Amino acid sequence: MSSIAVNRSTSLKPRPSDDQLQFGTVFTDHMFVMDYSEGKGWHDPRVQPYQPFAMDPATAVLHYAQAVFDGCKAYRGGDGVIRFFRAEKHAERLNQSCERLCIPQLDPAMILESFQALVKVDQDWVPRKRGTSLYLRPTVIAAEPFLGVRPAKSYLYFLILSPVGPYYAEGINPVKILATDTYVRAVKGGTGAVKTAGNYAASIYAAEEAKHQGYTQVLWLDGVEHKYLDEVGTMNIMVKIGDEVITPPLSGSILPGVTRDSILSLCRDWGLKASERQISIDEVVAAARGGTLAEMWGTGTAAVVSPVGELGYKGEKIIINQGKTGPLTQKLYDAIVAIQYGETNDAKGWMSVLR
Structure with missing residues (x-):
């Protein structure tokens, strides 16, 4: 992970208690970002403070939906160890989605490194109560500003994290x-x-x-x-x-x-x-x-x-x-x-x- 730049936030968010967690409403202090440009490929992998994107109104993803994502989870066991569930399969599927939408595929090892790097920085956000977890949302979007139906020439890969509560707070309900x-x-x-x-x-x-x-x-x-x-x-x-x-x-x-x-x-x-x-x-x-x-x-x-x-x-x-x-x-x-x-x-x- 030495190639991944890390810029830590100086203003940390208050973390909710495990009992307050829902799904997809709270996000951690940092995000992982990497750029793609034609001729240069995927470059500049970095962990940075969680923040909005500045986006041109003509950015292709806003008009033609050239966007893919995936979702996997990390769990903190009773032994304190943080584990990812089948991360390799999720990385593989993200690339399959990229291929179908004419998005340049990522190095699978870099996808997994992005998981490791970001969760390492924000590991205190992984909840401790059984039934809770940390949801990882890797996403790739077309970032080139233009109007026209063709593959974009620039893309953005980003990963955000969200601590989530149990899907069934009181046991499995049909x-x-x-x-x-x-x-x-x-x-x-x-x-x-x-x-x-x-x-x-x-x-x-x-x-x-x-x-x-x-x-x-x-x-x-x-x-x-x-x-x-x-x-x-x-x-x-x-x-x-x-x-x-x-x-x-x-x-x-x-x-x-x-x-x-x-x-x-x-x-x-x-x-x-x-x-x-x-x-x-x-x-x-x-x-x-x-x-x-x-x-x-x-x-x-x-x-x-x-x-x-x-x-x-x-x-x-x-x-x-x-x-x-x-x-x-x-x-x-x-x-x-x-x-x-x-x-x-x-x-x-x-x-x-x-x-």
């Missing part, structure tokens, strides 16, 4: 989701398999409609036939029918979730049948009516797992596992959280330690 065949999140050949800003903006309208109907999230169906499960909200979706755990395959419209990959790995280690295959909403409804729909949950960095207690579809309300968190959902959550906090053997080498 959510209600609404399946929509009116709106689509993504189609094969589009940008659904990467984390680009426009994907999330496009999802807000349907999500708000679902909330107005009393649901927490949207269950997205495929964008061609409007019948196969795609994602739920901003998470991957998993269903347990009988003895089979099913999740849609990575067919080009679905984000390759890091938590999704972790859960599939655990299920297979435990001898469960874990299938990556298409599953239609009709198959889910039929399983519910036949009594074989055992559990349903979303997976993602923020929540790890989010159990589904009710599914709405075409006016029908389907109650899953009596509206309660299923035993497998709970077991998966407990297993991953124990790894994240260093409470159990990290046999898969998913955790990396703050140096």
Whole structure:
């Protein structure tokens, strides 16, 4: 990290208590920034005080959404050690997103060094209470001021940190989701398999409609036939029918979730049948009516797992596992959280330690 310049803030912010933490509302004292210019590549990596950007009104990202991001977490275990969960996978995915949007990829080692450097400076912000964590948001945006649809010639990589509270303050609570065949999140050949800003903006309208109907999230169906499960909200979706755990395959419209990959790995280690295959909403409804729909949950960095207690579809309300968190959902959550906090053997080498 000797190549990374560090300029420490002289005016530190008050840190909230662990009990006050929410998600994405408080940010640490510093940020990591690095520039890209044509002919020079990525250069000038630095840690600096957290501050606003001065941006030309013609900056390309403001007009054409050439922006990608990722999100991972660092955890402070009961032993005081700070650990990152699958940081390498997040760095890899950030570069995959860059490639899809014609953004120059970063050296994966530098992405990981940026994680290390910034968390090292702001390590006092990593909360101590179990269930809390430090959220890392690496982002790349087009920084060239121009109007026109083409790849920019200059970019900005920045990393900000946010201490966050437990997603479930009082234990895992099942959510209600609404399946929509009116709106689509993504189609094969589009940008659904990467984390680009426009994907999330496009999802807000349907999500708000679902909330107005009393649901927490949207269950997205495929964008061609409007019948196969795609994602739920901003998470991957998993269903347990009988003895089979099913999740849609990575067919080009679905984000390759890091938590999704972790859960599939655990299920297979435990001898469960874990299938990556298409599953239609009709198959889910039929399983519910036949009594074989055992559990349903979303997976993602923020929540790890989010159990589904009710599914709405075409006016029908389907109650899953009596509206309660299923035993497998709970077991998966407990297993991953124990790894994240260093409470159990990290046999898969998913955790990396703050140096």
